[in-house]
Amino acid sequence: MYCTRKITEDLYYIGQSDRRLSLFENIYPLENGVSYNSYLLLDDKTVVIDCVDKAISNIFFENIEHLLNGRKLDYLFIQHMEPDHSATVDELILRYPDVTIVCTQKAKEMIYNFFENTKAKNFLVVKEKDTLCTGKHNFTFLTAPMVHWPEVMVSYEITSKTLFSADAFGTFGSLSGNIFADEIDFEHEFLDEARRYYFNIVGKYGVPVQTLLKKASAVEVNTICPLHGPIFRENLEYIINKYNTWSLYQSEENSVLIVYSTIYNNTENAVEVLSTKLAELGVKNMGLFDSSKTDTSYLLSECFKYKTIVFASSSYNAGLFPKMETLLLDLKAHAFQNKNIALIENGSWMLTAQNCMKEIVQSLKNVNLIEPTISIKSSLKEEQLAQIEELAKALVNTL
Numbered sequence: 001m002y003c004t005r006k007i008t009e010d011l012y013y014i015g016q017s018d019r020r021l022s023l024f025e026n027i028y029p030l031e032n033g034v035s036y037n038s039y040l041l042l043d044d045k046t047v048v049i050d051c052v053d054k055a056i057s058n059i060f061f062e063n064i065e066h067l068l069n070g071r072k073l074d075y076l077f078i079q080h081m082e083p084d085h086s087a088t089v090d091e092l093i094l095r096y097p098d099v100t101i102v103c104t105q106k107a108k109e110m111i112y113n114f115f116e117n118t119k120a121k122n123f124l125v126v127k128e129k130d131t132l133c134t135g136k137h138n139f140t141f142l143t144a145p146m147v148h149w150p151e152v153m154v155s156y157e158i159t160s161k162t163l164f165s166a167d168a169f170g171t172f173g174s175l176s177g178n179i180f181a182d183e184i185d186f187e188h189e190f191l192d193e194a195r196r197y198y199f200n201i202v203g204k205y206g207v208p209v210q211t212l213l214k215k216a217s218a219v220e221v222n223t224i225c226p227l228h229g230p231i232f233r234e235n236l237e238y239i240i241n242k243y244n245t246w247s248l249y250q251s252e253e254n255s256v257l258i259v260y261s262t263i264y265n266n267t268e269n270a271v272e273v274l275s276t277k278l279a280e281l282g283v284k285n286m287g288l289f290d291s292s293k294t295d296t297s298y299l300l301s302e303c304f305k306y307k308t309i310v311f312a313s314s315s316y317n318a319g320l321f322p323k324m325e326t327l328l329l330d331l332k333a334h335a336f337q338n339k340n341i342a343l344i345e346n347g348s349w350m351l352t353a354q355n356c357m358k359e360i361v362q363s364l365k366n367v368n369l370i371e372p373t374i375s376i377k378s379s380l381k382e383e384q385l386a387q388i389e390e391l392a393k394a395l396v397n398t399l
């Protein structure tokens with residue numbers, strides 16, 4: 001049975017959530033699935049704005065058929081060619097062979113890369129600020145390369161002041177029928193997942209996100225329709241400000257995050273002692289995570305959130321414990337920057353973790369490496385408590 005919801009006059013939500021998916025992009029764990037959003041406009045001309053993942057193709061096509069109610073489909077806007085949105089493009093073309101595909105030149109090339117034998121025949125290739133009138137509605141297309149792929153564009157509809165923002169402003173997490181952010185407690189139910197989505201998926205591309213935010217700030221926006229997660233139609237400054245903070249690589253939490261890798265809990269003991277000292281010195285809202293217990297995508301998101309971070313790790317195979325190495329390399333790959341960082345290493349027969357961590361941390365942009373770095377041989381000793389206290393004070397001074 002079709003399942004659609006009206007957004008504004010003539011505009012309908014035709015996507016759905018996939019609650020069974022356990023790994024987004026086959027790498028990011030999902031606790032509560034993800035939504036694949038798509039939109040249909042019924043104007044003098046009819047428009048589908050982006051397709052969906054294969055997982056929800058049945059309901060997607062049923063929704064289109066229901067809303068068109070015998071009308072032809074005039075346009076398909078392809079804003080982004082990643083398969084979580086484009087996997088159903090070729091089937092849509094087969095069902096609506098006369099549809100005109102509106103996309104950037106790069107997206108057109110990608111259509112042929114993904115669908116070698118596509119029957120697509122009508123294209124309207126658009127460039128920055130090209131416009132399209134569908135009757136009552138007027139669209140302007142804004143290119144948004146690297147948010148999150150190079151072919152991306154977003155579409156601004158002038159009459160309703162709606163921004164179709166592609167991956168931007170998206171979140172992990174399923175929708176519950178309440179497809180609007182103002183129908184749910186977004187801050188408590190979605191913000192952490194929005195942050196995790198942003199930094200893992202788009203986080204490397206802060207400069208292109210800033211460029212898109214500047215373009216969007218030049219027009220009046222009443223509604224933001226992203227490709228994942230809730231639609232925003234109230235208090236837009238809230239999510240726009242978050243995106244501004246995130247894409248400028250500014251920290252949200254003026255506190256200390258400690259991420260540790262431990263084998264027999266001795267490194268864990270050292271960071272417990274450190275975090276207790278920090279609490280005694282008045283530091284609030286600290287985070288403390290075991291890199292073996294928490295997936296890297298969550299740790300990465302937390303690292304971007306905090307101003308000051310302690311990485312504490314066991315040495316391993318004359319190198320660095322693999323979970324810590326994975327996290328640090330992932331942070332580097334996501335342009336991690338503007339942080340205060342302290343290091344603690346542990347080793348029983350060879351102290352190698354610190355040099356390995358330093359090599360990665362020192363290659364990051366605008367990092368303040370806090371002294372002292374602490375080396376533990378197997379377990380923290382009484383005579384090292386002064387060092388822990390010294391480090392705690394140095395960490396407090398960064399806040």
Ligand code: FEO
Binds near residue numbers: 082085148167228
């Ligand atoms: Fe939701 Fe970059 O695709």
